[in-house]
Amino acid sequence: MTSLKFLGGCREVGRSGVLLDTGAEKILLDYGLKLSDPEAEDGIGRPEKVGLNLDGVFITHCHLDHSGMVPRLYNRGYQGSTYATATTFDLAKTLWEDSIKIAKMEGREQDFLEDDLKKLERNQRRVAVGQTVPVGNSNVSIYDAGHVPGSSSFLVDTGDKTVLYTGDINTIDTRLMKGTNPNYPDVDVLVMETTYADINHSPRKKLEKEFAEKVKERLAKDGTVIVPSFAIGRSQEMLLVLKEHGIDAPIYLDGMSVEATKKILRYPEFLRYPDELKEAYHDAKTPADDDERKRALEGPSVIVTTAGMLGGGPFAYYIKEIYDEENCSILMTGYQVEGTAGRKLLDTGIYEPEKQGLDVQCYYELFDFSAHCGRKELFDYVKAIDPEKVVAMHGDEAENFISDLKERGYDGVAPSNGEEVQI
Ligand SMILES: [Zn+2]
Ligand SMILES: [Zn+2]
Structure with missing residues (x-):
């Protein structure tokens, strides 16, 4: 039985983290922190609660709400691999080092140190768009997410189910990047961001x-x-x-x-x-x-x-x-x-x-430039992928988005933080 445990980023934007447990493998998809409140600790997302017994950590992109807690895992003793594109590692490094600098300046206790970044670096596995990497019996394929340079979405094939974890996505072309193309093989469960589920961006x-x-x-x-x-x-x-x-x-x-x-x-x-x-x-x-x-x-x-x-x-x-x-x-x-x-x-x-x-x-x-899909694009994205089930996260309006999807005939859920969803 495969389950998805939501460590954060549910009905909120910030600290995304999903633990995919196939029974055989434990794969952590993103591990971020809440920027407005880095110490937000209802405890759900702490490494102590997540456990260090992971088969792999996958980071969709550099933003700290997706990557900010990963060095903390190494601080607590995690010795396994972290997967991301080379671009994501390179850019995240800038942000991680900056977090250390800011914590020092503000005299805050630090969650991780330069040493932990070195440990992470030794265990980083660089992946590229188009590649599929095995993690135990599962396979994880990397797709361009169109959000920021380096950003990717992960399609996990557990052998039993296919789960697409979007991270942050943009389907429209900007002057910087091409939008993501939702041209996926069969997806059973779509775990998606819904940052702007209630807003249409202007063209x-x-x-x-x-x-x-x-x-x-x-x-x-x-x-x-x-x-x-x-x-x-x-x-x-x-x-x-x-x-x-x-x-x-x-x-x-x-x-x-x-x-x-x-x-x-x-x-x-x-x-x-x-x-x-x-x-x-x-x-x-x-x-x-x-x-x-x-x-x-x-x-x-x-x-x-x-x-x-x-x-x-x-x-x-x-x-x-x-x-x-x-x-x-x-x-x-x-x-x-x-x-x-x-x-x-x-x-x-x-x-x-x-x-x-x-x-x-x-x-x-x-000027409302955005690196995320607006409401219309999110619905179009679901329609193009046509999954069995949608799991909405990374958005204050996730629950409303799911109700709207249900009206359109889709099955879906907007879990809350700490919830486990069986798939
Ligand atoms: Zn982002
Ligand atoms: Zn985000």
């Missing part, structure tokens, strides 16, 4: 155009346009969008986005236009310190920088310089989660990480 091309026009309109005011972006995926996409639309101003790239871009360029197989990205990166200037940042603000310019939700990175420097300049702008490029500095700014006009709070007078607007 990408239209959004890109609106964004580029806004950049041009704001540059005409002679000010700087700050484009806060996630380091992995969004920053590179923005470089490409700016290039495609012929933005005529110096472009800067700052923060962790610089290292992420260098790494992403090593894996052209995940990119739609690798040569264009290479050019856009070489054309962009990368400020090395606050003096250079100050110079970047001197004339009309566009600065693509972390943090994507405004809570740190060089953005924290830039906003102090421009918040009261009406000709300057902040164009956000992704959803701003509740509780973040970006959400607070949109809701109140105040930038809060500063002790006093800055009363922001410059122009600001949110």
Whole structure:
């Protein structure tokens, strides 16, 4: 009897982790942490509860809500293999090292150390899209998920059942990547993300155009346009969008986005236009310190920088310089989660990480670029795969999504954290 135990990421976004137990093998699919609350401990997802007796850990992509707890396994003594694409390992390393750095800075007790990352590195098994790897009697096939460079979905064939675990997916083409193609062999159980089960995104091309026009309109005011972006995926996409639309101003790239871009360029197989990205990166200037940042603000310019939700990175420097300049702008490029500095700014006009709070007078607007399927694409995805059963997770609206699917004649469930589903 095969079972799926949900360690987290149920009816919420964050700390995805699913333990697939075939009776013969135990395979852990993703092992992430909750970013808004890294210490979230109802205990379900702790390595002590999961057990270290695993036949393999598979990471769909680098984001910490999927990968953040994996080093913790090695800290607790896990000695087995972790599988992911080379791109995912490379990018996750940046994020893992950053978590250690942040924990040190905040004086928090660390869950894992550099040593654990080394142990992980020794046990990493790099897999590629198109490959199938055996784990005991099961076989795991790797597919491109279209979400961020390196992202994959896993199709596990246990011999008895086929289970597709999507991780985060995007089916539409963006300027950075091609969307995932839901052209799968027979899938019995589809375990899928439902981040935007209640939202339809506007068409990408239209959004890109609106964004580029806004950049041009704001540059005409002679000010700087700050484009806060996630380091992995969004920053590179923005470089490409700016290039495609012929933005005529110096472009800067700052923060962790610089290292992420260098790494992403090593894996052209995940990119739609690798040569264009290479050019856009070489054309962009990368400020090395606050003096250079100050110079970047001197004339009309566009600065693509972390943090994507405004809570740190060089953005924290830039906003102090421009918040009261009406000709300057902040164009956000992704959803701003509740509780973040970006959400607070949109809701109140105040930038809060500063002790006093800055009363922001410059122009600001949110452009809803997303690396996830919207509602329509999620339904189309299920329809294309046509599984026996859908298990919805990684979304606040997972239960509603399942009710809607049931109305369309599908069988499905939206488990809660800690629940075990027999398949
Ligand atoms: Zn993700
Ligand atoms: Zn995610």
